[in-house]
Amino acid sequence: MSTGISIEHIGAPAGSDRGGPAQPLLTVNKLVKHFDLKKSFVETLVGGGKVVRAVDGVDFKIMKGETLGVVGESGCGKSTTARLLMHLIDPSAGEIVFNGETVGSPQLSLREYRRQVQMVFQDSYSSLNPRLTIQDSIAFGPQVHGVPKQEAVTRARSLLSRVGLEPRRFAGRYPHELSGGQRQRVNIARALACEPRLVILDEAVSALDKSVEAQVLNLLMDLKEEFGLTYLFISHDLHVVRYISDRVMVMYLGKVAETGPAEALFQEPHHPYTRALLSSMPSMDPDHRTEQAALAGDPPNPIDPPSGCRFHTRCPLAEAVCSQRVPILENRNQRETACLIHEPGSGHSLAGTAIHAS
Amino acid sequence: MNMTSTVAGIAPVPAAAEPVERSPGFWSGVVRKLMRDPVALGAGAVLLTLILMAIFAHQLVPSDPYATSMLKRLKPIGFEGFPLGSDELGRDMLSRLMLGTRLSLFMGITPVLIAFVIGSGVGILPGYAGGLVNTLIMRTIDILYAFPSVLLAIALSGALGAGIGNALLSLTIVFIPQIARVAESVTTQVRGRDYVEAARASGASPFTIVRVHVLGNVLGPIFVFATSLIAVSMILASGLSFLGLGVRPPEPEWGLMLNTLRTAIYTQPWVAALPGVMIFITSISFNLLSDSLRSAMDVKS
Numbered sequence: 001m002s003t004g005i006s007i008e009h010i011g012a013p014a015g016s017d018r019g020g021p022a023q024p025l026l027t028v029n030k031l032v033k034h035f036d037l038k039k040s041f042v043e044t045l046v047g048g049g050k051v052v053r054a055v056d057g058v059d060f061k062i063m064k065g066e067t068l069g070v071v072g073e074s075g076c077g078k079s080t081t082a083r084l085l086m087h088l089i090d091p092s093a094g095e096i097v098f099n100g101e102t103v104g105s106p107q108l109s110l111r112e113y114r115r116q117v118q119m120v121f122q123d124s125y126s127s128l129n130p131r132l133t134i135q136d137s138i139a140f141g142p143q144v145h146g147v148p149k150q151e152a153v154t155r156a157r158s159l160l161s162r163v164g165l166e167p168r169r170f171a172g173r174y175p176h177e178l179s180g181g182q183r184q185r186v187n188i189a190r191a192l193a194c195e196p197r198l199v200i201l202d203e204a205v206s207a208l209d210k211s212v213e214a215q216v217l218n219l220l221m222d223l224k225e226e227f228g229l230t231y232l233f234i235s236h237d238l239h240v241v242r243y244i245s246d247r248v249m250v251m252y253l254g255k256v257a258e259t260g261p262a263e264a265l266f267q268e269p270h271h272p273y274t275r276a277l278l279s280s281m282p283s284m285d286p287d288h289r290t291e292q293a294a295l296a297g298d299p300p301n302p303i304d305p306p307s308g309c310r311f312h313t314r315c316p317l318a319e320a321v322c323s324q325r326v327p328i329l330e331n332r333n334q335r336e337t338a339c340l341i342h343e344p345g346s347g348h349s350l351a352g353t354a355i356h357a358s
Numbered sequence: 359m360n361m362t363s364t365v366a367g368i369a370p371v372p373a374a375a376e377p378v379e380r381s382p383g384f385w386s387g388v389v390r391k392l393m394r395d396p397v398a399l400g401a402g403a404v405l406l407t408l409i410l411m412a413i414f415a416h417q418l419v420p421s422d423p424y425a426t427s428m429l430k431r432l433k434p435i436g437f438e439g440f441p442l443g444s445d446e447l448g449r450d451m452l453s454r455l456m457l458g459t460r461l462s463l464f465m466g467i468t469p470v471l472i473a474f475v476i477g478s479g480v481g482i483l484p485g486y487a488g489g490l491v492n493t494l495i496m497r498t499i500d501i502l503y504a505f506p507s508v509l510l511a512i513a514l515s516g517a518l519g520a521g522i523g524n525a526l527l528s529l530t531i532v533f534i535p536q537i538a539r540v541a542e543s544v545t546t547q548v549r550g551r552d553y554v555e556a557a558r559a560s561g562a563s564p565f566t567i568v569r570v571h572v573l574g575n576v577l578g579p580i581f582v583f584a585t586s587l588i589a590v591s592m593i594l595a596s597g598l599s600f601l602g603l604g605v606r607p608p609e610p611e612w613g614l615m616l617n618t619l620r621t622a623i624y625t626q627p628w629v630a631a632l633p634g635v636m637i638f639i640t641s642i643s644f645n646l647l648s649d650s651l652r653s654a655m656d657v658k659s
Binding site: 088111117118145 | 379380381384552555558560561566570574
């Protein structure tokens with residue numbers, strides 16, 4: 001049955017939208033992933049034992065055709081979120097709605113969803129099978145979805161030339177014969193081979209050197225235009241995120257701290273964490289050099305996260321109420337901020353006042 | 359299917375018809391590296407000689423390996439008509455050593471081959487499946503693995519009764535858990551690689567993923583490990599014959615010859631040591647070749 005559906009979907013033109021452009025391509029509701037820590041035998045029987053709250057109730061939307069950048073310190077749950085979106089790991093709770101349909105429902109099988117959402121990994125080497133030629137690696141995905149081998153290979157070669165690799169020279173090569181930048185182009189071609197609508201880029205350019213990184217970023221932007229793609233762009237490099245993203249989501253310790261349009265968010269961060277994160281960006285201007293670390297120490301342990309607002313242990317504006325009350329992520333003029341200062345009547349002394357001046 | 363029409367944003371490339379430069383495959387690279395490795399070439403030459411000797415033993419032997427002579431027992435190396443001396447029944451040592459290559463190699467290679475096929479399957483399944491399946495299968499294998507291999511081989515052979523078939527069977531059983539363990543750990547490693555994740559993300563079935571992405575990457579390392587077991591298998595088989603559980607006299611086999619000649623260790627120590635020398639040469643050649651194979655298969659070097 002699923003084949004019948006998938007052929008129909010494959011045949012549908014790229015613009016087969018439900019609800020028009022106002023409807024988000026992807027909606028994530030209360031997504032949770034807790035990893036069990038190694039339990040003793042007794043704990044397995046009785047239940048209990050501790051969990052790592054890698055992703056702890058994350059909500060966001062990705063609009064059609066936009067690039068959503070995701071930033072945050074290591075361990076904040078960026079990559080876990082990506083792997084949850086790909087269904088490489090099963091969520092503990094929450095739902096993912098793609099193009100108006102819940103993933104895993106009869107209307108949208110996991111298999112069909114996986115064709116429409118693809119991922120580019122950080123490590124360009126380990127994401128290509130060393131025993132397969134590059135064209136075989138790219139052609140694998142379409143073949144899984146029933147495209148005949150010959151056609152899949154033809155598509156692989158045309159994609160290779162599209163990402164800037166001469167098929168005649170590169171199609172028959174093995175991954176170890178390519179440079180990092182070339183391999184990452186192959187990975188992009190591989191992700192596009194199934195004609196996805198959403199591509200998740202998990203630190204996809206982070207391992208490349210700066211000049212190659214810029215080329216690959218520009219390639220990504222061209223491809224987005226050409227194939228009408230939507231990107232989820234995960235990176236720890238704030239400059240790159242600002243360059244490529246339409247909107248940015250800031251994560252802290254498994255929760256969303258703030259989302260907003262990229263320029264507005266970078267110009268005028270609302271959440272104290274965002275502000276600290278942005279001030280750690282190196283400046284080109286020697287008069288504005290960062291003299292002091294904006295954030296001291298490591299994020300708290302996600303096994304036992306702080307009560308209330310998770311950032312209160314490191315927040316310069318924290319008050320007593322911050323350790324008791326969990327801030328709600330609420331939408332106010334395109335911006336969403338999970339901070340008690342932005343929640344009128346929250347009990348924080350600065351609540352409701354504009355703190356943007358600082 | 360009209361998937362193409364949707365991709366058609368890309369200019370049609372007349373690619374399919376055009377020849378593509380094909381890089382030499384992985385295995386031809388391995389062979390090329392082995393050919394440049396003097397140790398591998400040496401060990402390979404020794405093994406090739408032994409295999410040829412085993413195949414053509416009957417044509418090559420200088421005299422009848424079964425002909426006994428009470429008058430010419432335990433003659434030293436270089437005795438007239440006996441280039442490598444004679445054994446306790448006056449049989450020509452050279453001929454017996456040459457014919458013994460057959461059974462010794464057979465007993466060394468066969469159990470490992472069978473165990474490679476079975477053990478790979480038994481190991482790859484839990485390695486890829488993980489979780490409860492892994493725990494169930496691997497713990498069962500651990501029970502077998504807990505016995506020292508010599509002890510297990512002797513116990514199994516003893517229980518099954520003497521004879522070549524039973525010796526082969528017991529050696530195979532001894533090696534399956536060892537190969538399965540390696541297969542499981544290599545598969546677990548490969549399973550965590552991003553290309554397997556990417557294949558899962560593209561919606562491929564576990565069977566397809568194992569066939570396309572896992573097998574090619576795990577069989578090599580498992581095979582290397584298996585070749586290193588051939589030497590162990592030969593020594594264990596010799597040990598079983600030595601105890602009278604494997605090959606039976608008068609068939610020549612190195613382990614058995616070592617056993618029957620051990621009484622002559624004071625009168626003709628050099629002659630008595632010869633079968634041991636053969637076992638040593640063969641097993642060290644297998645070990646060296648498997649070491650070279652391991653380093654030749656390391657793509658990054």
